[in-house]
Every structure is written in C-alpha cells, then in structure tokens.
Amino acid sequence: MAKVGVYVCHCGSNIAGVIDVEAVRALAETLPDVTSAQSDLFMCSNSGQEMIKQDIQDGKVDRVVVAACTPRTHEPIFRNTCEAAGLNKYFFEMANIRDQSSWVHQHDPFGATEKAKLVVASAVGKAARLKPLEDKFVDVTKAAMVIGGGVAGIFSALELANLGYKTYLVEKEPSIGGIMAMLDKTFPTNDCSACILTPLMVDVGNHPNIELMTYSEVIDVDGYIGNFKVKVKKKQSYVDWNRCTGCAACSEVCPGRTSDVFNQGMSQRSATYIHFPQAVPKKAVIDMDACISCSGRRVGTAPTIDHKTGFPILAPCENACPSGAINLSINYDPFGEVVEVAVGTIIAATGYKVMEKDAFKEMAPSSPNVITALQLERIISATGPTGGQLLRPSDNTRPKTINFLSCMGSRDVRHHTYCSRICCMYMVKQARLIKEKYPDINIFIHFIDVRTAGKGYDEYYTGARRMGIHILKGKVGGIQKVGDETLRVLAYDMESQENIEIESDLVVLATAIELPESTKTLAQTLGLQFDGSGFFRELHPKLGPVETSTQGIFLAGCCQGPKDIPDTVSQAKAAAAAAAIPLAQGHVRIAPTISEIHPEKCSGCGICVPLCPYFAITLKTWGDRPRAEIDITQCKGCGVCTATCPSGAIVLHGFEEEQIMAQIEALTR
Amino acid sequence: MSIQLSKEKIDEAILTIIANGGEGILQCVQCGACSAVCPGVRAGFPVLCRLLIKKLQEGQLEEIIEETSTWGCQACNRCTEVCPQGVRPLEVVFAFRRYQAKELAISTSSTLVQMTLYERGHAVFTDAQALRESVGLPGKAPTSAYDEKAQKEIQTLMDNSPMSELGLF
Numbered sequence: 001m002a003k004v005g006v007y008v009c010h011c012g013s014n015i016a017g018v019i020d021v022e023a024v025r026a027l028a029e030t031l032p033d034v035t036s037a038q039s040d041l042f043m044c045s046n047s048g049q050e051m052i053k054q055d056i057q058d059g060k061v062d063r064v065v066v067a068a069c070t071p072r073t074h075e076p077i078f079r080n081t082c083e084a085a086g087l088n089k090y091f092f093e094m095a096n097i098r099d100q101s102s103w104v105h106q107h108d109p110f111g112a113t114e115k116a117k118l119v120v121a122s123a124v125g126k127a128a129r130l131k132p133l134e135d136k137f138v139d140v141t142k143a144a145m146v147i148g149g150g151v152a153g154i155f156s157a158l159e160l161a162n163l164g165y166k167t168y169l170v171e172k173e174p175s176i177g178g179i180m181a182m183l184d185k186t187f188p189t190n191d192c193s194a195c196i197l198t199p200l201m202v203d204v205g206n207h208p209n210i211e212l213m214t215y216s217e218v219i220d221v222d223g224y225i226g227n228f229k230v231k232v233k234k235k236q237s238y239v240d241w242n243r244c245t246g247c248a249a250c251s252e253v254c255p256g257r258t259s260d261v262f263n264q265g266m267s268q269r270s271a272t273y274i275h276f277p278q279a280v281p282k283k284a285v286i287d288m289d290a291c292i293s294c295s296g297r298r299v300g301t302a303p304t305i306d307h308k309t310g311f312p313i314l315a316p317c318e319n320a321c322p323s324g325a326i327n328l329s330i331n332y333d334p335f336g337e338v339v340e341v342a343v344g345t346i347i348a349a350t351g352y353k354v355m356e357k358d359a360f361k362e363m364a365p366s367s368p369n370v371i372t373a374l375q376l377e378r379i380i381s382a383t384g385p386t387g388g389q390l391l392r393p394s395d396n397t398r399p400k401t402i403n404f405l406s407c408m409g410s411r412d413v414r415h416h417t418y419c420s421r422i423c424c425m426y427m428v429k430q431a432r433l434i435k436e437k438y439p440d441i442n443i444f445i446h447f448i449d450v451r452t453a454g455k456g457y458d459e460y461y462t463g464a465r466r467m468g469i470h471i472l473k474g475k476v477g478g479i480q481k482v483g484d485e486t487l488r489v490l491a492y493d494m495e496s497q498e499n500i501e502i503e504s505d506l507v508v509l510a511t512a513i514e515l516p517e518s519t520k521t522l523a524q525t526l527g528l529q530f531d532g533s534g535f536f537r538e539l540h541p542k543l544g545p546v547e548t549s550t551q552g553i554f555l556a557g558c559c560q561g562p563k564d565i566p567d568t569v570s571q572a573k574a575a576a577a578a579a580a581i582p583l584a585q586g587h588v589r590i591a592p593t594i595s596e597i598h599p600e601k602c603s604g605c606g607i608c609v610p611l612c613p614y615f616a617i618t619l620k621t622w623g624d625r626p627r628a629e630i631d632i633t634q635c636k637g638c639g640v641c642t643a644t645c646p647s648g649a650i651v652l653h654g655f656e657e658e659q660i661m662a663q664i665e666a667l668t669r
Numbered sequence: 670m671s672i673q674l675s676k677e678k679i680d681e682a683i684l685t686i687i688a689n690g691g692e693g694i695l696q697c698v699q700c701g702a703c704s705a706v707c708p709g710v711r712a713g714f715p716v717l718c719r720l721l722i723k724k725l726q727e728g729q730l731e732e733i734i735e736e737t738s739t740w741g742c743q744a745c746n747r748c749t750e751v752c753p754q755g756v757r758p759l760e761v762v763f764a765f766r767r768y769q770a771k772e773l774a775i776s777t778s779s780t781l782v783q784m785t786l787y788e789r790g791h792a793v794f795t796d797a798q799a800l801r802e803s804v805g806l807p808g809k810a811p812t813s814a815y816d817e818k819a820q821k822e823i824q825t826l827m828d829n830s831p832m833s834e835l836g837l838f
Binding site (some may be wrong): 083362411412413414447473474475476477478488491492493497498499500 | 685696698699701702703704705706707710711715719720747750751753754800
C-alpha cells in the first residue's frame with residue numbers, strides 16, 4: 001500500500017491569491033492512499049523541502065506529490081529532495097496548479113479551486129502507482145566542435161582547448177576572424193580591432209588542442225549529447241595548404257577580378273586570393289566563380305605540353321607559386337572533401353550579417369555616396385581599400401559633411417522590430433574617429449533615441465557631443481539626390497519641432513544586423529529553433545541563455561541575438577563552460593522516463609518504426625523473427641510508440657497504462 | 670503653461686481618433702520620420718504628423734481643436750511610406766480632421782476651397798479654356814466645372830452633409 005504525501009504550495013500570491021489552498025489541502029487528505037497533506041508559503045524554500053524530507057524519514061510517506069508551479073523548472077528540485085531523503089526520485093509527481101488553475105482561471109477563484117482539487121487528485125492517483133526507476137548513463141566523446149570562427153567562436157574554442165579538450169573550429173571563410181576582423185577600431189576604448197583580435201587568432205592557429213577547419217561547412221549532424229557525429233565539407237580551394245606559405249605571389253599575378261567581400265564590395269580582389277593580410281591560417285584559395293581560366297585551359301584538365309620546350313603550359317598562378325601548391329588540373333568536386341568528426345558537444349557561433357542598403361528605397365541606395373556603416377568601417381580601416389584615408393566612393397575626395405542615419409531596418413515593422421543594439425555605439429565611434437582625424441568635417445547623427453547602455457558607453461557618447469558632433473533627435477525620412485554626387489538629407493529635429501535639410505557628401509546607414517540566410521540550413525541540421533526575431537532560440541531567455549532545446553548544442557555570439565563584442569566574449573566563454581560540463585563529467589545522464597519494448601510481447605509488425613519522430617526504433621531479428629528495439633540514447637519519451645503498439649509491448653516508464661488510467665479515473669470521478 | 674495629463678483625457682483623445690479611422694495612433698513611437706518628409710510641416714504647419722500624434726497621445730484633443738495645421742495635409746502619404754511602425758500617420762491626421770469637422774471647427778484656411786467646391790464643383794479651380802484650346806483640346810473639360818447637372822448633385826450632397834451647418838454656402 002503506497003503512502004502518498006501531498007504538499008500544496010501557496011507560491012506567495014501566485015496560487016493562494018486565487019485558489020483556496022486550505023480547501024485543496026483538505027480535499028487531498030480525504031483521497032485514498034494519502035497519509036499526509038500539508039501546505040507551505042513556498043514549497044521550494046528550505047522549510048518546504050525540509051517538510052517533505054521529514055515525512056519521508058519518519059516513514060510517514062513513500063510517494064510525494066507537490067501541487068505547485070511547473071515541472072519544467074521545479075520537478076528536478078523536488079526529485080532531488082526525495083533522493084536526499086533516501087527515496088527513489090521517480091516516486092515524485094507534480095501537480096501544476098499554477099499554470100493550469102490559478103493563472104488561467106484567475107477571474108474564477110471557485111472554479112480554479114475545484115480544478116486544482118481535480119489536478120491534485122489525478123496526481124495522487126498516479127503517484128500511488130509509480131514504480132522506482134534508475135537513471136541511465138552513456139559515455140561521452142571528450143571533444144567539442146565550434147561552428148563559426150568569429151570572435152565568439154574564437155573565444156569558445158580557446159576556452160575549451162585550454163580546459164584540455166580537443167576542439168574543432170569550423171569556419172566557412174578561408175580565415176577565422178569574422179566580422180570583428182573587418183572593423184577598424186572598437187568602442188568604447190578605440191582599441192584597434194585587428195591588434196586585439198589577431199594575437200588571439202594566432203593562438204587559435206597554434207593551439208595544440210584546436211583543429212582549425214577553415215573554408216569548411218558543417219553539412220550533417222547525427223547523434224545526441226555526448227556522442228555527435230558531424231560531417232564537415234572542406235571546400236575545394238585548388239591550393240595545397242600543406243605547401244602554401246601565404247606569400248601571395250599567386251594573387252599578385254592573377255588577372256581575374258571580383259568584388260572583395262572582406263572590403264564589403266568597396267574594392268576588387270583577384271580570383272586567387274588571401275582573405276585578408278592577417279588571415280589565420282594565411283593560405284590562398286582560388287575562387288572558381290571569379291577565375292577566368294586565363295591560361296586558356298579549362299579547370300580540371302591537364303595542361304597542354306609546349307611542343308618546343310616539352311614543359312606543361314601552366315596558368316600564371318601555378319607558375320608564380322614558389323612551392324608548387326596550386327594545381328588547376330584537379331576536377332571540380334561539388335561535394336568537396338567530407339570528413340566525419342566525433343564530438344561530445346557543439347557550440348554554434350555562426351554570427352550575423354548587416355543588412356544591405358538596397359533594402360531602403362527611400363534612402364537613395366543607388367548613390368555610391370550612401371554606404372552602410374560596415375562599408376565605412378572598411379574605408380577608415382588601415383587595411384581597407386583606401387589605406388585608411390576617408391574618401392567618398394563616388395569621386396575619391398574627402399567629404400565635408402557626413403550624416404549618420406540610425407535604425408535602418410531595426411525597430412521597423414517593415415524589416416526587423418528588434419533593436420540591433422550596437423548601431424548607436426558604432427555610429428558614435430565612427431563619428432568620433434572621423435572627428436579626431438579630420439576636425440573640420442561636419443558630422444550629424446540622427447537618432448530615434450540614443451541607446452548607450454554599457455560600461456563606459458554613455459561617457460563615450462557624451463564625449464562625442466563635447467567634440468562637436470551634432471546629434472539630432474528625429475528619424476530621417478528620406479534622402480534626395482542633388483546632382484550626381486551631393487545628397488540632401490530630409491531630417492527632422494524633434495527638439496525644435498522643425499524640418500531640417502542637410503546637404504551631405506556622404507551618408508552612412510546604420511543598418512540592422514540579422515541572421516544570414518545561409519544559417520537557416522545549418523539550423524535544420526542542428527535541430528535549432530528560431531525566435532520571433534529570426535535568431536537562434538536559446539533554452540530560456542533569462543536562465544538558459546547559452547543552451548538550446550537540443551541537449552549538447554550551445555549558442556554564442558550574435559547568432560543568438562544582436563550583441564557587442566564584450567557581450568559576445570562573455571557569452572562565448574559561458575557557452576564554453578556549459579559545453580565543457582558533459583565533457584568533464586565523462587558521461588551524460590539519460591532520464592529513465594523513456595520507452596522500453598518487451599520483446600516477448602512484440603509481434604514484429606513494425607508499426608512503431610516509421611512513427612518514431614526521433615528515429616529511435618529499429619527492427620532487429622531476435623530469436624526466430626524481427627522485433628522492435630529502442631535506442632535509449634535517441635528516445636525522448638514522447639510515447640507515440642506506446643500509444644500505437646497493437647500488442648501492448650511498449651511501456652513508457654513513468655507513464656504506464658495503470659498510472660494514466662488512475663489519473664483519468666481521478667479526473668472523471 | 671504646462672499641460673496636465675489625465676487618463677480620462679488621454680483615453681478620450683485616443684478613442685476619438687480610433688473611432689474616426691486613425692487606429693495607428695497607438696503604434697507611434699515618436700521617431701519623427703513622418704514629419705521629416707512631410708511637405709505640410711516643411712510649408713510651416715507644425716502640428717502635423719509627429720507633433721499632432723504627440724499632442725493627441727497626451728490627451729490634448731480639445732486644446733488643439735482650432736489647430737489649422739491639420740488642414741495643411743496634402744494627403745501625399747509619404748508619411749505612411751516612411752513610417753517604421755506602421756502608424757499610417759495620414760489616417761491619424763484625417764481622423765483628427767473628421768473630429769474637427771464634426772465639432773464644426775473647420776479652419777478658415779479651408780473655407781474658400783469649400784465654397785469653390787460648392788459653386789464650381791472643384792475645390793481648386795483655374796480656368797484653362799484658352800490654354801486647352803491652344804493645344805487643340807476642347808476648351809471646356811468634361812468635368813463638373815462645366816456641367817450644371819453635376820454641380821447640382823454636388824450641392825445637394827453638401828447641403829445634406831454636416832458641412833452645410835457651417836453656413837459657408
């Protein structure tokens with residue numbers, strides 16, 4: 001005979017404000033098998049938990065029902081309480097009288113109380129029939145993968161590697177560094193971005209525990225926390241990276257030209273190129289979309305032999321390479337080289353992209369003098385297309401008036417409703433950098449409102465005002481082209497309540513940051529979800545900021561939402577710490593509340609196999625005929641197979657037929 | 670003089686504007702993009718778009734009932750085009766105008782056009798007969814300006830509308 005203890009929680013006024021807790025407790029007392037029924041202001045507090053422990057230790061109860069908030073947050077807490085008192089923790093059952101009664105029926109206290117009584121009765125019915133279960137454990141592959149080699153990926157990888165775990169860093173570009181490597185300086189200290197990032201990139205490149213996989217993409221992920229199998233495609237570069245020394249002799253002779261993505265399209269680069277001067281690894285790749293086959297030979301074919309000299313006629317890049325690393329005779333392979341890597345945990349740090357100016361038709365996007373802030377970043381960067389000179393794109397002259405326009409695509413129902421968080425600061429930064437170097441340039445910044453909430457950020461902003469940068473409250477409505485090169489900014493000054501027109505030589509749009517389109521396929525591969533803003537959804541907005549709903553997969557950086565470098569680094573280190581936990585423990589726990597097949601009852605019909613949403617069930621020949629088998633590491637305990645099995649051969653532990661029936665009986669009494 | 674904010678007055682103003690077709694008033698975050706492109710604001714009608722919405726959000730419905738700025742709206746709809754919050758400011762302006770008209774607080778700046786509309790069937794009318802003939806078009810355009818029957822219809826409509834109570838025609 002089970003001895004059930006019922007503990008009703010007031011949850012402050014969350015529950016007691018609506019429900020008559022005493023009535024629920026009194027009802028519980030009358031239920032069959034109940035030997036103790038008590039209530040407390042906060043059951044999750046120390047005194048509440050002690051109450052449960054005391055009853056268990058006194059031998060008064062051997063099944064526990066807590067009627068309180070949600071099992072999502074509190075079930076593990078009370079299970080631990082039971083375990084601490086020496087009871088099997090699966091002898092615990094939770095009745096959610098907050099979400100299911102007091103919250104949804106707050107205008108009907110009587111009805112809510114009646115419903116709470118039913119919910120408690122059903123939990124008692126089930127609790128009396130609970131069976132002891134044991135946790136299962138599986139071993140963990142002690143390695144991690146970080147997807148994305150920007151500042152978030154770099155820090156995650158370094159932390160994991162320093163903890164002693166083998167870490168694979170996968171980056172789609174030929175070099176790590178991400179968008180931070182494109183920046184000139186960083187707010188609020190005006191550190192040179194490359195100077196603080198490059199040493200870290202070198203650390204990553206040299207770290208014995210880090211295996212850099214640049215110019216590579218994750219194409220498939222299989223497995224579960226502790227034991228993932230990741231397929232990584234190495235894109236074909238036509239350059240043997242073991243031989244390439246990064247001397248750039250090949251790119252100097254290459255006549256192919258295409259827009260330089262690293263310079264945000266503000267300059268051209270050759271088809272054979274090195275991503276940027278401080279690239280890690282500093283290796284050349286050949287961009288086949290831009291290669292013009294200048295030697296007259298189709299890529300993938302052997303070179304013709306010069307009948308005079310007897311030597312093969314090679315392309316200029318092949319000829320220029322002093323180490324013979326380039327080979328254009330290799331056939332193009334759309335699948336690239338696929339390697340499979342076994343890891344225990346994965347961190348997605350895939351970053352963001354800035355919106356292109358074309359999205360803003362009222363802002364004269366056709367004008368070369370309307371640029372995005374990231375393009376301006378390249379223009380003022382010493383490694384950029386103008387060598388750090390501030391020259392406007394249309395005629396390479398120095399602009400006299402610059403206007404910065406905020407909230408382009410952010411806080412806008414036509415594009416993204418969220419605040420991109422970094423635009424205010426990067427506009428102030430760029431304005432300050434320009435004003436410091438060229439004090440005669442007239443700078444206007446147009447804000448809806450200034451958002452500089454960060455350590456040292458507001459001082460940075462007030463400093464900008466003191467430097468004579470004009471900051472106007474009011475969103476710019478449009479830009480008119482005056483002649484070929486000058487722009488007229490149609491602004492509004494909210495303080496004076498008047499329209500303002502500013503003739504401007506250069507207009508900088510602070511465009512929103514968003515998740516790149518290419519990341520969407522990766523989300524499917526990893527089983528990640530999106531939030532309302534289109535970024536990757538974290539497990540909990542406050543308490544689970546680096547975890548995802550897929551166990552063993554963590555998030556870092558802007559793929560989870562807009563953030564600046566300090567926040568990105570913090571989150572990257574946090575993600576590394578979270579991802580290291582299973583690796584350090586060496587095993588992962590598998591909850592026993594999953595399905596089990598009783599092979600003697602299984603008829604081998606196979607109905608359950610295609611229905612399992614987690615591909616956990618297979619048919620294995622066992623004795624003389626096929627029978628279903630469940631992979632416990634894949635099973636999530638959803639119960640689809642249990643409900644379907646015509647032979648009743650599948651048991652879902654913790655939700656057995658007798659238990660469910662008892663719940664239904666209590667609810668329909 | 671400072672204004673006193675009160676919940677009743679704010680609710681009254683917001684509900685009046687919504688009832689007259691300006692639902693977007695609740696979405697406005699006061700960014701000012703509408704006023705930046707508004708030809709009416711540029712022409713010197715300050716209480717249009719952003720400032721009109723601001724005053725209404727503060728519950729200043731009666732205080733600005735005599736405001737003439739709203740009659741400066743040319744219905745070009747650029748405000749709607751640039752608004753990042755989907756307010757459709759033009760609809761708010763027109764909702765306020767409807768409120769003004771219902772309260773018979775029509776600006777003198779718009780009385781002339783109403784009189785012309787009543788008499789000629791056009792709010793703004795210029796005689797272009799000579800110009801039309803010089804380019805080979807019939808002098809009299811096929812509009813209400815040269816059509817007594819159409820003018821009669823317009824007059825009947827206006828006589829039976831609340832506008833007739835203004836005593837302008």
